[in-house]
Amino acid sequence: MVKGTIKEKYGIHIRQLSMYQHTYQCFQTPNSFFLIVPVSHFSDEELAELYYMSQYLQEQSDPYVSVFIFTKEGELTFEHEGKTYALLKAAPPFSNRAFSIGTELAEFHRKGRGYPYEVKEAGRIGQxxxxxxxxxxxxxxxxxxxxxxxxxxxxxxxxxxxxxxxxxxxxxxxxxxxxxxxxxxxxxxxxxxxxxxxxxxxxxxxxxxxxxxxxxxxxxxxxxxxxxxxxxxxxxxxxxxxxxxxxxxxxxxxxxxxxxxxxxxxxxxxxxxxxxxxxxxxxxxxxxxxxxxxxxxxxxxxxxxxxxxxxxxxxxxNMRAQNIFVPPVSWLGKGGL
Incomplete structure (x- = not known):
């Protein structure tokens, strides 16, 4: 059971495991929310880049960012049944009725543009x-x-x-x-x-x-x-x-x-x-x-x-644009499958 592995590696006792968005195993303590995330498909270099990005966003006072928790041995990941996982910690989820996805994403991107370090393994810009x-x-x-x-x-x-x-x-x-x-x-x-x-x-x-x-x-x-x-x-x-x-x-x-x-x-x-x-x-x-x-x-x-x-x-x-910013593709709408 992954509960035992996390108790051994992090010293955290898990009372109950559940699923977050049908994707990640998760659990809560009185003050925090934890996600158990599979990371076998990442290289060590890419994981390190993701770690520094999460630390940066936490420093920017992003209230929703989850950050990597190190094991008692100072490792970024742990092994369980032949697979590699990371443990991420966030503030407990809470409902935000005023939520606007467009506004939230714009703010997230605005903060992310200030990231000061080079990104190689997790970089996709220009590619x-x-x-x-x-x-x-x-x-x-x-x-x-x-x-x-x-x-x-x-x-x-x-x-x-x-x-x-x-x-x-x-x-x-x-x-x-x-x-x-x-x-x-x-x-x-x-x-x-x-x-x-x-x-x-x-x-x-x-x-x-x-x-x-x-x-x-x-x-x-x-x-x-x-x-x-x-x-x-x-x-x-x-x-x-x-x-x-x-x-x-x-x-x-x-x-x-x-x-x-x-x-x-x-x-x-x-x-x-x-x-x-x-x-x-x-x-x-x-x-x-x-x-x-x-x-x-x-x-x-x-x-x-x-x-x-x-x-x-x-x-x-192109609405409200004085010039055509986004040229049309001439054949679209003139046939297909």
Whole structure:
């Protein structure tokens, strides 16, 4: 039991374990909240960078940040049943009824931009083009093999038929990103900040705004804005239809977006990350998990709304702009799957 390991390594007695956001094991003491976070996939260097980021945000008086707790031996991590974990400590979660995700994220990014140290292992700023290119090349090579090696399962057939469309969208995203970097200039607010690997709808909520360093990367703020918008549109469509781009308006009340930011954000929305994650997830998942990915692929292939979403995002970001900041993509809305 992990309870025994934590008692041995930290001297903390756990009365009851529960789950935080269906993701991390957690427990509480009278004054603190603790998260048990798997970190086997991080290098020691990346963990050290995440540790220093969390310390920095704590120094900036961020009330929600969780920080690494060292073991009695002074280690950043501990082993349990062959896996590596870190213990993170935060203030107990409390409900914040005045919670505004756009405002909170803008403040989080504002603090993160002041981070004074170089970030290498957890850094993603300026790397999107190369990372996307690798992802395209890998899936295209896999697609070619699938095309030429029948028989095909139903998922294979859908992937084979759909990939050329998403390849085209991906290449458009990279070209859009390249054009942005050639045609526009970053402003002060475009410097790197602490972001999330995937900023989703449930990353923060009015019940708990805990910041978890294991979720972080150092990148341009447009990463979080795009992923939050994408996730809301794909998985919380009713909310998106009601609220539209209010999230972005709330964010800009704190930090107005430069034209460079808007174009970067749009290039990331153009890149169909959700498609890649579904296809990649299916082929590395166990048999019991495959049904989830099959449902997800069916959902996005039967939904023609993503192109309309991209058009709406482009139009919204150009509202009140004297010049066209975010150029349209001419073929969007003129066909698809």
């Amino acid at each position: 999107w083009k190369d990372l996307w290119g690798k992802r395209i090349d890998q899936l295209e090579a896999f697609w070619q093999r699938k095309v030429h090696t029948p028989p095909h399962e139903p998922f294979d057939k859908k992937m084979i038929e759909s990939f050329p469309y998403y390849l085209g969208l991906s290449e458009n995203a990279i070209q859009y990103l390249v054009d942005t970097e050639l045609d526009d200039k970053p402003q002060a607010a475009d410097s790197g900040t602490i972001c999330h690997q995937r900023m989703e709808r449930n990353t923060w909520s009015s019940e708990s705004l805990i910041r978890i360093p294991a979720d972080w990367v150092f990148d341009h703020a447009a990463r979080d804005l795009a992923e939050y918008m994408r996730h809301t549109f794909l998985h919380h469509r009713d909310d998106f239809n009601r609220q539209g781009f209010r999230f972005l308006q709330e964010y800009e009340q704190i930090t107005p977006l430069s034209s460079f930011s808007k174009r970067l954000l749009y290039s990331r929305l153009l890149f169909p990350l959700h498609y890649y994650e579904i296809v990649e997830g299916y082929y590395i998942s166990s048999e019991s998990e495959k049904h989830y990915y099959e449902e997800q692929l069916d959902y996005i292939l039967s939904d023609s709304g993503y192109e309309q979403f991209l058009n709406a995002a482009q139009e919204f970001m």
